[in-house]
Amino acid sequence: MAKGKYRDRHHKTEEEKNLTWVLDKEDMKGRDPDEVTPAQLADAEFERQAAALAAGQEDEVYGFWGKVYKLQQKYEKRIPHATVKKKTYLILLVLLGWMGGHRYYEHRWVLGAIYTAFCWTGIPFAMCVIDAMIVIPKKADENGMITM
Structure with a gap:
């Protein structure tokens, strides 16, 4: 986990209680509060998001790509x-990847149909290059299988 912890902010009413991020005191030793590094802020944000997810709250997403991300996470x-032979x-990726052959092989029918339609x-050729960069470094088990 990143450095830091959550504390409840005490307000006058129960409805106004919110979780607030507070940096650890050892992070702030000898520093001006305005001189917090971007790395510390990023760590704090990642931990805040992880704590919010652990508490059952939904991800905060912004803009069009945030909504696409939420849809992809739900899917x-x-x-x-799928577990497939590497x-x-x-082979399917190289020969039929531009038509979605490798996606049909891993039983992702909708994605395969999208590759075929386009x-x-x-665009599917460019996606095949990305798929190859993901699959080639994966280590196969003793049976030559990988998990997608």
Whole structure:
């Protein structure tokens, strides 16, 4: 966990109670409060988000890409992760990846259909390059299987 802790801020009414981030005292030894480093602020924000998720609160998202991220997170929780043979996956990725062949192999039918629908644009080819960069460094188990 990042450095820091949560403390309740005491207000006059129960409705106004909020969780507030407070940096640890050892972080602030000999420092002016205005001189907190960006790394400390980033650590504090990551820990605040983790504590909010642990408390059952939803992620804070901003803008269009934040909504896309939330949709992707909801979808990822819903589908089980596929276990596939690495060699077969890479062969399909190279030969039929531009049409979504590797996505059909891992039983991600909707994503495979999206690759197939847009195969004429070149976008799935660029996504295949990214998929290859993700799969190639993965270590296969004793049976040659990897989890996607």
